[in-house]
Amino acid sequence: EDGHRMRFKVNDDEAFVLKDGSTYKYGEDKFRKIGKEELVPDKDGEYFRQWRPQIKSPDDIWQEIIKHSKFPGLTSAPKLQPIQTRLIMLSTGMRAPMGIKVFGPDLKTIEKVGFELENILKEVPSINPPSVFADRVVGKPYLEIKLKRTEMARYGLTVNDLQKQLVTVIGGKPLTTTVEGRERYPVRIRYARELRDNPDDLKKVLISTPSGINIPLEEVTDIQYVRGPQMIKSEDTFLTSYVIFDKKEGVAEVDVVEDAQKLIQEKIDKGEFQLPAGVTYKFTGNYENQIRATKRLAIVIPVSLIIIFLILFFQFKTITASSIHFSGVFVAFAGGFIFLWLYAQPWFMNFEVAGVNMRDLFQIHPINMSVAVWVGFIALFGIATDDGVIMGTYIHETFEERNPQTVKAVREAVIEAGAKRVRPAMMTAAVAIIALLPVLSSTGKGADIMVPMAIPTFGGMVIQIMTMFIVPILQCFWREGVVKKNESNI
Known part of the structure; x- marks a missing residue:
């Protein structure tokens, strides 16, 4: 209501x-x-x-459908929305986020290999067995009409004459076009549907001969059903079939593919699975995007860290001071991973407030490493040094103003400067933390991307508050060392 x-x-x-x-x-x-x-x-x-007690989400309903489905491949495919399916098909050519493409010289061979791969994939622990489905490449019934050339010759029929009459009987032949105002309609002649609906009726269709005699079609042809391909797919000039599958919840796509590759290779090494000559296979799906993104992130993340360090160096002018403030990045980095670990624990936030379960509110479930998570870490790196810079800048200004020459004076200056910057540092961290709460509890379009991005940033900022204590301690340790060194030189 x-x-x-x-x-x-x-x-x-x-x-x-x-x-x-x-x-x-x-x-x-x-x-x-x-x-x-x-x-x-x-x-x-x-x-x-x-609902039954175990049904708590749409995913639970889908799993029940898969479990009780009697039509393999009809409902056991991965659960995808229409637009999501379209995007996946545009990028991979399949109707599933993960699968194997089998290439070979003929359809029957690749279908056989697909069935064998289907059985192997069902043994992979990280794959959901009901979701594994190999294309039924050959299995569609075709009505084949074979010409009896000897009998045709007796009646003086040529192949061309007979084919033209078959086209007219079954498909129809346009004779003329009728114009109805601004609309045009073809006038087509062919046998009535009830006279050509099944092979027995087709056998009785009359064929005209050059001598003017009408004979039944069965006298000059053999009509029979044969098995043929449902769809012929090809890539890189090779015939192709697909074996689609889906992962179990909480498992990364890259890990699933690695597990499947390992098991298939073990079967090949043991001789339990053999690829016929000319047949190859390869894994495909969204995980390929993950691999490409990981390679790019291997460059982007170090570059981001270097840029952050250079900005700190331009501010504090020394390697030591810059390194002290840069330590906040490592503290926040650890905090992000701690929060990802907490999200995978069943007890985390498992309580209710005002009748609302916090796990449901914040959609707490295991989060795998993905591009979205790493983007969240990059955003975290950019703001992780804020508290340290606020604290360190004021400590630096205090030392320039007082220029303490004893260890005691150094400690007093650090404590005084640090105490005056606790509130600004807390406010800076609180703004980032509070601003991320609506993102963590968001639902609907885009939430599957935004939530993984926000988790490491939120966790890192929560733990990053520790830099309010770490930076002053490191600053004090460093400046005490400078004072002691100056005293020893005197």
């Missing part, structure tokens, strides 16, 4: 109380459809749902 889930009254046995005075408890009472108008609204009651 008004966009909010309604609660309904329950009794002490947790059975729903109906307006007619009866009760209903799912799982114990006989199943029947209960409408909203039969229930008693109660803000302190429970949500009414008639």
Whole structure:
């Protein structure tokens, strides 16, 4: 009601109380459809749902569909939305985010290899077995009409004459065009549908001969069903078939492909799986984008860190001071990974506030390393030094103003400067942390990208608050060393 889930009254046995005075408890009472108008609204009651206890999300429903499906390949394909499917098909040519392309010289051979790969992939621990499906390349029934050339010669029929008559009988032959106002329609002549719907009827179709005699089609042809390809696909001049599959929840796509490659190679080495001559295969899917992005990130991330260090160096003019403030990056980096680890733990945030489960609110589930996660780390690197710079800049200004010459004076200056910058540093970190909360709890379009980006940034900023203590300590240690060195020189 008004966009909010309604609660309904329950009794002490947790059975729903109906307006007619009866009760209903799912799982114990006989199943029947209960409408909203039969229930008693109660803000302190429970949500009414008639799903089995293990069904808690759309993914759970999909898994049940796969489990009970009797049509292989029809519903066991990975769960994809229409636009998502279109994008995947444009990038990979398949209707699944992961799969194997089998290349070979003929359709029957690649179909056989596809079936063998299907059985092997079902043994991979990280692959969801019901989602594995190999293309049924050869299996569509075709109606084949073979010409009896000897019998045709007896009646004086040529191949061209017979083919023209078959085209007219089955497909129809345009004779003329009728004009109806601004519209044009072809006038086509052919046998009525009831006279050509099945092979037995086609055998009785009359064929005209040059002598003027009409003979049944079965006298000059053999009509039979044969198995043929459902679709002929090719890439790089090779015939192709697909074996699609999907990963289990919580497993990275790259890891799934590596596991599958390892198992297939083991089967080949043991002689349990042999590739016929001329047949090859390769894995394809979204994981290829991940590999390409990883190679780029191997360059982008070091460059980003170098740029951040150079900016700090231009600010503080010394390698030591820049390194001290740069330490905040490593603290935040560790914080990001800690938060990713927490997201994979079943106990993390597993409590309710005002009836709302925090795990559901913040969509807490295992997050695999992806491009979005690394982009979040890059964003984290850029803001991880903020607290340290705020703290270190004021300490630097204090030392320039006082120029302490003793260890005690150095410590007093560091403590005083650090104490005055605790509040600004906390405000800086709090702004970033609070700003990310709506992103972490977001749903809908784009959330699958934004949430993984925000997790390392959020976790890094939470842990990065420690730099308020680390930077002053390192600054004090460094400047004490400078003072002691000056005293020893005197």
